[in-house]
Amino acid sequence: MVATTYPEEILRIREPVRTHLDITSTVFELEKAGRDPVVVFETVEGHSMPVVTNTTGNRRLLAACLGVEAADLPTAFRERCQRYLPCEVVDTAPWQEVTLEGDDVDLTRLPIPIHFSVDGAPYITAGQLVARDPVTGVDTTGFHRLMLKGKNRLGVSLHSRRRMWEFHRRAEERGESLPVAITLGVHPLHYMGSMVYAYPPNVRKFEIIGGLFGAPYRLARCGNTGIEVPAGAEIVIEGEILPGVHEPEGPFGEFTGYASYRSTQNVFVAHRIRMRRDAMFHSVASGMAKDHILVSCVTREGEILNTLRRNLPNVLAVHVPHTTCGAFMAFVKMKKTAQGEPQQAIMAALGTEFYTKYVIVVDEDVDIFDMNDVMWAVATRVRAEQDIVMMPGCKGAILDPTSDPQTFTLTKMGIDATRPVGKDFAERLTISDEQRARVRGILASAGVPT
Numbered sequence: 001m002v003a004t005t006y007p008e009e010i011l012r013i014r015e016p017v018r019t020h021l022d023i024t025s026t027v028f029e030l031e032k033a034g035r036d037p038v039v040v041f042e043t044v045e046g047h048s049m050p051v052v053t054n055t056t057g058n059r060r061l062l063a064a065c066l067g068v069e070a071a072d073l074p075t076a077f078r079e080r081c082q083r084y085l086p087c088e089v090v091d092t093a094p095w096q097e098v099t100l101e102g103d104d105v106d107l108t109r110l111p112i113p114i115h116f117s118v119d120g121a122p123y124i125t126a127g128q129l130v131a132r133d134p135v136t137g138v139d140t141t142g143f144h145r146l147m148l149k150g151k152n153r154l155g156v157s158l159h160s161r162r163r164m165w166e167f168h169r170r171a172e173e174r175g176e177s178l179p180v181a182i183t184l185g186v187h188p189l190h191y192m193g194s195m196v197y198a199y200p201p202n203v204r205k206f207e208i209i210g211g212l213f214g215a216p217y218r219l220a221r222c223g224n225t226g227i228e229v230p231a232g233a234e235i236v237i238e239g240e241i242l243p244g245v246h247e248p249e250g251p252f253g254e255f256t257g258y259a260s261y262r263s264t265q266n267v268f269v270a271h272r273i274r275m276r277r278d279a280m281f282h283s284v285a286s287g288m289a290k291d292h293i294l295v296s297c298v299t300r301e302g303e304i305l306n307t308l309r310r311n312l313p314n315v316l317a318v319h320v321p322h323t324t325c326g327a328f329m330a331f332v333k334m335k336k337t338a339q340g341e342p343q344q345a346i347m348a349a350l351g352t353e354f355y356t357k358y359v360i361v362v363d364e365d366v367d368i369f370d371m372n373d374v375m376w377a378v379a380t381r382v383r384a385e386q387d388i389v390m391m392p393g394c395k396g397a398i399l400d401p402t403s404d405p406q407t408f409t410l411t412k413m414g415i416d417a418t419r420p421v422g423k424d425f426a427e428r429l430t431i432s433d434e435q436r437a438r439v440r441g442i443l444a445s446a447g448v449p450t
């Protein structure tokens with residue numbers, strides 16, 4: 001779709017690049033220049049497989065995946081992620097073309113990048129891990145960073161402590177390993193669907209992804225246990241996460257903008273590698289690259305909006321900026337009708353997503369996609385002694401450097417930056433659209449572009 005509909009959003013680089021630092025730092029340079037194209041590195045030194053990166057670093061392209069404009073993305077996502085569609089299981093998939101097993105299993109043959117100079121080893125960042133709940137059999141899919149440790153060994157961190165972490169804990173309780181398939185090279189809608197957290201326990205994430213596509217998601221079986229993975233994937237690595245085994249994993253340049261030394265330190269052993277004959281290696285640019293964070297922003301916007309709209313129909317929009325590490329901060333825009341509504345919104349938003357630690361609620365005249373406008377509202381509408389609430393001792397993200405190093409708890413904060421209801425408040429300065437059009441005309445006549 002990108003190549004045909006948005007040819008300006010795909011960049012093919014033929015010049016040789018190294019897996020050491022070149023791939024992710026190219027994405028950062030492009031971001032600095034205000035560009036977020038999908039980047040294909042056709043010639044990677046020492047490897048025959050091309051590398052594709054930055055498939056999710058662009059709001060416009062993510063919106064196009066759902067067939068909407070960027071401004072409508074959170075609402076479209078919020079609606080579509082609640083339509084669960086049964087999957088279709090097919091017998092053949094392109095990733096069955098090549099199978100490497102036994103001594104041929106060699107992960108070092110993949111062009112796995114080192115993203116930052118601090119990284120402890122090459123890291124697979126686009127790996128979607130698929131596994132079944134050992135108790136219920138319902139499967140899940142989600143990103144988990146994978147550190148190259150040897151031909152068939154990867155370090156894995158399950159620090160988000162969601163389903164994969166819980167499935168592994170349940171398997172470990174039985175003294176068993178957790179069969180896992182790592183899929184590489186799937187559609188951005190898969191990435192978005194994999195980040196949905198609030199859904200019934202009997203629903204499969206693949207059914208949510210089907211809802212996003214508006215068609216049953218096509219899966220094919222792999223591994224000894226018949227785990228179902230996307231038929232369209234480029235590469236599938238079959239294996240298991242070992243029980244009771246912990247090895248050093250990290251450091252890794254994380255979405256927080258810091259080198260992360262925190263990890264659950266699990267170990268994945270690969271048994272088979274399967275791939276398309278012409279497979280491309282997909283890598284997510286790490287650190288604070290939009291490629292790493294934007295999917296989390298969009299999905300948090302949709303899910304927080306879903307929660308808030310249930311009780312507060314006057315909530316107009318939610319924005320989760322990528323510059324505040326994605327899930328850590330959320331802005332809520334509402335047409336306030338009664339005192340106390342922002343506080344309800346703050347509690348509900350913080351309760352929806354434990355990664356979110358700061359919520360700022362603003363009035364309908366504030367542009368929540370403009371950080372300056374939100375900061376203006378905080379500067380002029382907040383009386384700290386009454387408008388800021390703090391909740392200490394909450395479960396936070398392990399990777400948040402402010403979370404307690406033992407318990408990973410932290411203090412959450414809500415800021416009500418709305419005007420009081422039923423009282424006079426200072427009148428905001430505005431310039432009408434008509435007046436703006438008039439002066440744009442004057443400037444145009446004076447040869448000044450606007």
Ligand SMILES: Cc1cc2nc3c(=O)[nH]c(=O)nc-3n(C[C@H](O)[C@H](O)[C@H](O)COP(=O)(O)O)c2cc1C
Nearest residue numbers: 140141142143144145157158159160162163164195
């Ligand atoms: C690009 C990206 C990388 C991520 N890396 C990790 C990771 O290394 N470990 C982790 O636990 N969660 C990571 N996450 C978050 C999980 O993928 C997310 O919480 C997912 O829903 C977990 O799936 P699960 O419910 O199957 O555990 C990442 C998210 C994104 C968008």
